[in-house]
Amino acid sequence: MEELQLLATWREPLTVAGQVLLILLLAWIAQRLVTRGISRLGSRYTMLPQEVLLPLRGLLRWLIMGSALMLVLERLGVSAEVLWTALTGFAAVAAVAFFAIWSVLSNMFCALLIFSMGPFRLGDTVEVIESADKPGVKGRVLSINLFYTTLQDLSEGGEGALLQVPNSLFFQKTVRRWR
Known part of the structure; x- marks a missing residue:
């Protein structure tokens, strides 16, 4: 009698564990x-x-494993509606945060590229060309930090002025350099 009670108490957790293993096995096979x-x-x-097949393979792999994870969590008693709400809420907040800090991240990444690739150095004279008919920003590079490159203005009437040019601008426009 005692063995039947023990079996009855373990039947549901063992059934759920078997279902979870079956879901994972089928997802792996798929x-x-x-x-x-x-x-x-x-x-x-x-x-x-x-170039098309590799991302397609990865996308389908993540889709299958994500679906399997949702099924496993549902078998463990977590509501799929709650999971979907949390996932979409997190994705929305992440997208807003990403767009909010995009320019900051862009300038920091461009600073890393300036340091590593060395398109110009301290002491070089650079000109960021706007277009063929407009004069650009021209100056001697005084410092480079994570957000701006500071130039000593070399344009007419701008002697002594300091220009702070966002680092991303050096990769969006044509740059003329003199050593």
Whole structure:
């Protein structure tokens, strides 16, 4: 009698564990079959470039594993509606935050490129050209930090003035350099 009670208390957790393992196994098999199928399509039809097949493989892999995770969490008692609401809320906040700090991140990344690639150095004279008919910003590079490059203004009437040019501008416009 005691053994039947013990079996009854463990039946539901063991059933859920078996279902979770089955979901994960089926997801793994589906992922392997899809990956193998896409690879065969790529080798059979040479007009499908690897640049398309590789992201497609990754996208389908993440879609299958994400679906499996949702099914597992649902089997463990987490509501899919709550998960979807949390996921979409997080994605919306992340998108807004990304766009809000885009210019800051862009300038920092461009500073990293300036330091590593060395399109100009301290002491060089640079000119950021607006267009063919407009004069650009011209000056001697005094300092480079994460957000701005400081130039000593060399234009007519601007002697002694300091110009702070956002680092991203050096990768958006044509730059003329003199050593």
